[in-house]
Amino acid sequence: MMKLLPILAISASLFRSGMEAAAGTVTNLCACTNPVFITSNTNGGWSNGGYYVHNNMWNAASGETLYACAYNNWYVTANYPDTTDVKTYPNVHKDINNPKGTPLNNYHTITSTFAANAPHLGIYDVAYDIWLNGVANRGCTEFMVWTENYKQVPLGSIQDHVAFDGVTYSAYHYTSGGANVITLVPASAMTSGNLNLKAMFDWAINKGWMPSNPTVNQICYGVEICSTQNQPATFYFTDFSVAMN
Secondary structure, three states: OOOOOOOOOOOOOOOOOOEEOHHHOEEOOOOOOOOOEEEOOOOOEEEEOOEEEEOOOOOOOOOEEEEEEEOOEEEEEEOOOOOOOOOEOOEEEEEOOOOOOEEHHHOOOEEEEEEEEOOOOOEEEEEEEEEEOOOOOOOOEEEEEEEEEEOOOOOOEEEEEEEEOOEEEEEEEEEEOOEEEEEEEEOOOOOEEEEEHHHHHHHHHHHOOOOOOOEEEEEEEEEEEEEOOOOOEEEEEEEEEEEEO
């Protein structure tokens, strides 16, 4: 589950869910139609509007192409075998006061909007991946919110259930070898919405699952892809914003 390299993003745009089509393709009328950035590079990325759209093929040598019109309007096509290991995490992200981050207590609110449309094929999770007290290093906290889980299994086990803004989540917690991973999985998929991230962080601190007043280093939104069952599949991202005050 651990991903390397930058993560986090921010903005708002148009989006409405589409329909599933053959071969794992989703028809989305608001999707990017004239991309200005295209990459199949395993570490390909594009800076836009203060954010970074990142192909992030951290566990695969090929099989994926990312197309972007803007940091809040992009999609990725993938074709991976029917296995269960996470291969890639294409995402949009923003660094916060890179590289040292900013203490959580500096913020009264941290909220984020999102919208994504996935093909219901293979194994994947559409997810926020947020790094506190560092990025992908020993002693940091990885805080995930899976807005859609399709046949994937989080690290750790369910330790609690919690509700934020009327949505109930199963809360997983995993610690091992210096890793600290918190994963919130909603009872049903969310294709768009607005998350109160600060409330989620405060809740985890009160549970004793992460240190008080950690630095916030990166916030990202994308998809962890394990499999597309050897078929082409397309994942669309048509909104992402983060407000920190």
